[in-house]
Amino acid sequence: MSSPSTKKPPELVTRIVTAAALIAVALVAILLGGIVFWVVVVALGMLMMAEWVDLVGARAQPKRLALYALVVPLAIMAPLLGAGPGFLALGLIGGAFFFVGATTRSGWLAGGIVYVAVPVLALLLIRQQKDIGLLYTIWTLALVWMCDIGAYFAGRLIGGPKLAPVVSPNKTWAGLFGGMVAATLFAVALHYWAGLGKAAVLATPLLAVLAQCGDLFESWLKRRAGMKDSGTLFPGHGGALDRLDGLVPVAPAAALLVVVLPKLYALLP
Numbered sequence: 001m002s003s004p005s006t007k008k009p010p011e012l013v014t015r016i017v018t019a020a021a022l023i024a025v026a027l028v029a030i031l032l033g034g035i036v037f038w039v040v041v042v043a044l045g046m047l048m049m050a051e052w053v054d055l056v057g058a059r060a061q062p063k064r065l066a067l068y069a070l071v072v073p074l075a076i077m078a079p080l081l082g083a084g085p086g087f088l089a090l091g092l093i094g095g096a097f098f099f100v101g102a103t104t105r106s107g108w109l110a111g112g113i114v115y116v117a118v119p120v121l122a123l124l125l126i127r128q129q130k131d132i133g134l135l136y137t138i139w140t141l142a143l144v145w146m147c148d149i150g151a152y153f154a155g156r157l158i159g160g161p162k163l164a165p166v167v168s169p170n171k172t173w174a175g176l177f178g179g180m181v182a183a184t185l186f187a188v189a190l191h192y193w194a195g196l197g198k199a200a201v202l203a204t205p206l207l208a209v210l211a212q213c214g215d216l217f218e219s220w221l222k223r224r225a226g227m228k229d230s231g232t233l234f235p236g237h238g239g240a241l242d243r244l245d246g247l248v249p250v251a252p253a254a255a256l257l258v259v260v261l262p263k264l265y266a267l268l269p
Contacts (some may be wrong), residue, residue: 083246
């Protein structure tokens with residue numbers, strides 16, 4: 001029998017402590033914004049790319065090539081030091097995608113450039129919006145966090161039919177709806193307490209579904225690669241992709257809602 005001093009903490013405790021630490025770091029970075037937020041987001045993006053390469057089975061040399069190619073669009077997004085998030089960065093993402101694809105002849109490896117860089121661009125774009133950037137960045141990240149929390153506890157407490165047993169045997173329909181409810185309730189709270197727009201509140205359930213889709217896609221990638229987790233960076237959560245898979249589709253959708261559509265609407269006669 002293990003002594004109390006050597007006994008491993010329960011999985012739930014480990015998950016909660018790790019999640020709390022990650023949320024604290026994220027909130028500090030969001031509040032500070034600017035170069036600090038860029039550094040944190042870009043560092044996570046590079047970690048995600050490294051794990052993506054392992055998931056798709058690329059060798060060491062193509063892995064370095066993909067990481068070097070990703071550095072270019074991520075660097076240009078830097079506030080003050082670079083051009084910032086915008087059309088130039090989007091063009092460089094496309095250029096890096098085609099360069100990696102043509103050089104390595106691997107569509108999967110090239111796809112990782114888009115998979116990582118577009119959410120990074122979206123988050124930076126939301127955060128730099130005057131007056132609303134702070135609130136809507138918190139909303140974008142927090143709806144994914146709340147979706148994960150709601151799905152975890154609803155799935156454990158209610159159980160029931162599996163959502164996608166072939167891809168992820170542990171996920172249930174109860175977890176999906178629990179995640180949607182938790183994310184939506186948080187958005188409603190932000191609406192009343194911080195002035196989050198009604199459009200964002202109404203969109204939250206759909207974005208929660210997107211978060212679950214991102215989670216399922218990464219689960220499929222891991223099953224395809226024969227891996228349990230994408231990495232071991234975060235105790236109780238696995239790697240960077242494991243922790244951020246839901247954010248990958250949510251961030252671009254949120255940027256479309258918060259930044260792109262209002263600007264297009266303003267151009268209408």
